[in-house]
Amino acid sequence: MVATLTLTRPDDWHLHLRDGAAMAAVLPASARQFARAVVMPNLRPPVTTAAQAIAYRERIRAARPAGSSFEPLMTLYLTDDTPPDEIGRARQAGVVALKLYPAGATTNSDAGVTDLRKTRATLEAMQREGLPLLVHGEVSDPDVDLFDREAVFIDRHLIPLRRDFPGLKIVFEHITTREGVQYVQGAGALTAATVTPQHLLYNRNALFTGGLQPHLYCLPVLKAEVHRQALVVAATSGSPKFFLGTDSAPHAVHLKEHAGGHAGCYTALCALELYARVFDAAGALDQLEGFASFHGADFYGLPRNRGTVTLRRERWSVPETVPFGEATLKPLCGGETLDWRLVAD
Ligand code: DOR
Numbered sequence: 001m002v003a004t005l006t007l008t009r010p011d012d013w014h015l016h017l018r019d020g021a022a023m024a025a026v027l028p029a030s031a032r033q034f035a036r037a038v039v040m041p042n043l044r045p046p047v048t049t050a051a052q053a054i055a056y057r058e059r060i061r062a063a064r065p066a067g068s069s070f071e072p073l074m075t076l077y078l079t080d081d082t083p084p085d086e087i088g089r090a091r092q093a094g095v096v097a098l099k100l101y102p103a104g105a106t107t108n109s110d111a112g113v114t115d116l117r118k119t120r121a122t123l124e125a126m127q128r129e130g131l132p133l134l135v136h137g138e139v140s141d142p143d144v145d146l147f148d149r150e151a152v153f154i155d156r157h158l159i160p161l162r163r164d165f166p167g168l169k170i171v172f173e174h175i176t177t178r179e180g181v182q183y184v185q186g187a188g189a190l191t192a193a194t195v196t197p198q199h200l201l202y203n204r205n206a207l208f209t210g211g212l213q214p215h216l217y218c219l220p221v222l223k224a225e226v227h228r229q230a231l232v233v234a235a236t237s238g239s240p241k242f243f244l245g246t247d248s249a250p251h252a253v254h255l256k257e258h259a260g261g262h263a264g265c266y267t268a269l270c271a272l273e274l275y276a277r278v279f280d281a282a283g284a285l286d287q288l289e290g291f292a293s294f295h296g297a298d299f300y301g302l303p304r305n306r307g308t309v310t311l312r313r314e315r316w317s318v319p320e321t322v323p324f325g326e327a328t329l330k331p332l333c334g335g336e337t338l339d340w341r342l343v344a345d
Pocket residue numbers: 016042106107136217218219220249250263264265
């Protein structure tokens with residue numbers, strides 16, 4: 001049995017870092033594991049301009065632990081009104097992508113896109129500049145069953161988008177369904193997907209087992225077991241179209257354990273260990289490095305990292321909670337025992 005696993009230092013291609021004291025609380029965990037992370041722009045107010053992204057990047061850099069060279073890769077929040085000119089400025093500023101939130105689909109999506117046709121000129125500019133579009137792939141139509149919203153998004157929006165913008169790089173973020181996997185596999189080389197730990201580890205039964213489990217509630221919501229299995233096969237397949245994106249979305253415990261509890265799982269605390277659990281269970285530890293460290297960088301056209309991280313086969317307990325400014329946070333698998341542990345540098 002393999003006892004240690006050394007990987008090229010990985011990146012997190014989908015991370016919510018928040019801001020202020022919340023960011024200061026969660027940033028060290030990501031910086032310990034990852035060289036870079038694509039930082040989501042759904043702050044209040046959202047990060048919609050290159051100038052705001054530069055300022056947010058400076059706040060993140062200033063909050064890094066001493067000596068950390070963790071690099072935030074910034075994104076802009078696409079709105080109905082994002083001017084095409086902003087794309088050139090974003091490129092210049094080092095912004096790596098724009099995020100599409102269909103209005104009403106998830107946390108802080110009120111300023112999101114109401115109709116993709118309104119963003120046409122901006123998407124053309126992105127295609128020209130080579131800036132990827134990161135997609136929260138769910139319709140927000142209340143007539144569509146919550147569990148079908150990803151599959152319906154593919155038919156209604158993703159297929160037409162791909163047809164209209166054949167040269168646009170698209171990342172289908174946090175895919176949750178077999179339909180999502182099949183779509184990405186069948187699309188060309190300019191379409192890829194991120195996969196979260198929670199969608200690889202749990203199916204929707206887990207939300208309702210032993211009482212309602214608010215800490216497993218995220219959007220897109222967990223799906224049935226057939227979908228989880230399709231995600232595991234895709235993530236561990238070695239296909240360069242699938243890569244690591246934790247979608248770590250911290251919300252204080254009191255806002256999760258709450259009527260109208262907030263959506264989001266805090267996965268960043270031991271993200272790499274959680275992915276190792278999945279790949280180990282699938283007998284595919286040899287595929288973890290590609291998924292965690294190569295496929296994302298290659299898709300974005302960024303250099304692969306130089307350093308390494310090492311995981312050791314060692315049983316350890318994930319803390320039940322960790323501090324989060326004035327509040328606390330419950331990490332995914334908090335209080336449980338994991339079999340892989342990241343070795344300190
Ligand atoms: O569960 C989620 N939480 N899904 C999202 O799309 C947003 C995220 C957040 O920012 O909390």
